[in-house]
Amino acid sequence: MTDGPDQDNAEPIVPPSPRSAQRRAAFVVLAGVLAIIGALAAGYYFAMRPVTLRIAVGPASSDDLKVVQRLTQALNNQPHSQVRLRPVQTDGAAASATLLGEGKADLAIIRGDLDVPKNAQAVATLRKNVAVLWVPPAAKAKGRKAGPKITKIAQLAGHRIGVVGSTQADVNLLKVILQQYGVDPAKVEIIQFPANEVVEAIRNQKADAYLAAGPVNSKITTDAIAASTRDGGTPTFLEIDSAEAIAQNHPAYEASEIPAGSFGGSPARPDDEVKTISFAHHIVARKGVSESTIAAFTRQLFAVRQSLKAEFPLAAKIETPDTDKDATIPVHPGAAAFVDGEEKTFLDRYSDYIWWSLMALSAMGSAGAWFAGYLKKDERSNNSSQRERLLDMLTTARHSDSTEELDQMQSEADDILRDTLRCFEHGTIEQGTLTAFNIALEQFHNAVADRKSLLMSIPQSLQRAGAQFRAAGTA
Structure with a gap:
């Protein structure tokens, strides 16, 4: 075949x-x-892109505004800054607090002794302020007998008291002090002098005693006390020896001291330590701002503070917030994470989302394979x-x-x-x-x-x- x-x-x-x-x-x-990879890259980009926070601060020409302006420049000029600032100028701490409470600002500089918005959480202490009460030496006048010398706060009844600055908060502070010593605020004449007019007012003897509230090294307070020195006499500093009692009744205040020689001069002004009360200016954040954003801002804030100390001394006054549960202003979780060293990394924050995304993609792939096999x-x-x-x-x-x-x-x-x-x-x-x-x-x-x-x-x-x-x- x-x-x-x-x-x-x-x-x-x-x-x-x-x-x-x-x-x-x-x-x-x-x-x-x-x-x-594209989804993860997009997520990383949106998570790490700079966030601009609106910060309410005022009034114009104040130390607070100057500090915030310098911080804004420093943060916005950093090449890999996660947070940037946009100052919103206000008429003062009270107006800044109102903006924050209304949600029109993300951050604000407020006074601790004013009404704090319910949605405010502490990020940092911008500076501590002390209350300074002093009496200029009596002027020598021919044919006129000088009045009794004022050496105690209880002796201020019936006298004129000048308050340095135009904010009502300082007037309220004076009233708290007077009431602690049994002096009816209605029995004294309170006169407010703008900061740029107080030196002239002191020279013209427009008040018998003065109150200034600000940092210990405040130039405004130092100049006002220097203007109170005349005819060889030195001002008398009125000690607030009931500071602890005031702090107990008003949690926004703390017992404090003014170190000897804080205001310069020879002899030193004051010549000895003076007991007083203090309060803080806080940087607060709106409660709705994310924890990661505030943690990044707090970290950058304290990093910038170190670099600005030499050229801008006021930045050295910035301190970490009180993280105690009974703090007057509750701390923001983001700021607390930075202070406690528990700040979360990108993977810490988004690992769950990444994991579930991968699981979802895997499930979708399996379902797609089954459906393709079914077809x-x-x-x-x-x-x-x-x-x-x-x-x-x-x-x-x-x-x-x-x-x-x-x-x-x-x-x-x-x-x-x-x-x-x-x-x-x-x-x-x-x-x-x-x-x-x-x-x-x-x-x-x-x-x-x-x-x-x-x-x-x-x-x-x-x-x-x-x-x-x-x-x-x-x-």
Whole structure:
């Protein structure tokens, strides 16, 4: 028996390279990875981009405003600053507190002895202020007898008291002090002098005693006390020896001392330590500002403070807030995290979001794979039926008596091959399934070639007779 031409041309089917399917899978994986990286990069950008905080401060030309302006320049000029400031100038601490309470500012400089907004939380203590009460020496006048010398606060009844500055808060402070010593504020004449007019007022003896509230090294207070020195006499400092009692009744105040020589001069002014009360100017944040933002601001604030000390001494007065639970102004969680060394990093803050995002992406990938497999179910089922059909044709080919029938089956096998290769390209069937199909197809081609060779060697009359015999037998 000789091999027919079909046997010579029959070649085993080489499975198509799965590179196309692998390439598509690689593209899908790469796209997913890039999507995750892009999402993380976008999240990092939005989380770390600079946040601009509005800070209410005033009045104009005040030390508070000068400090905030310098802080604003320093923070805004830092190359990797996470927080930037935008000052909102107000008429004073009370107006700043109002803006914060109304949500029109994110930060504010307020006085601790004023009404604190309910949504205010402490970030830092900008500076401590002391109350200074003094009496200028009596002027010598011919033919006029000097009044009794004032050495105690209780002796101020019936006298004129000048308050340095135009804020009502300092007048309220004076009234608290007077009431502690049994002096009815209505029995004294309170006169307010703007800071730029107080020196002239002292020289012209427009009041019998004066009150100034500010830092110990305040230039305004120092100049006012220097102006009180005349005719060789020195001012008398009135000691607030009931400072602890005042602090107990008014938590916004603290018992404090004015060190000897704080206001210069020779002899030193004062010549000994003077008991008094103090209060703070606070940097407060609106409760709704995020913890991470305030933690970053607090960290930058104290870093900048160190660099500004030499050129701007007022920055040295900035202190960390009181983190005790019973603090007069509750501390902001972000500031507390910085003070306690518990500030969260980017991963600490967003690790849960990153984890759940990855889990969600994984779940979506699994769901997508299942859905894709579900959509290919019919295609796999059809391919399985085609394999069964190929095996049936293999059996039929071994007993066929017609080359036309063999040609038809071979054409059908070509169609099955085409569909099978398409399924493999689409990822519907695996490499093992394609290999099994290749073996079946090779057996089919061998069977067709062998049968054709056999039929070509048999005379046509015998072929027809055999076909009729089998047809009759089946009938």
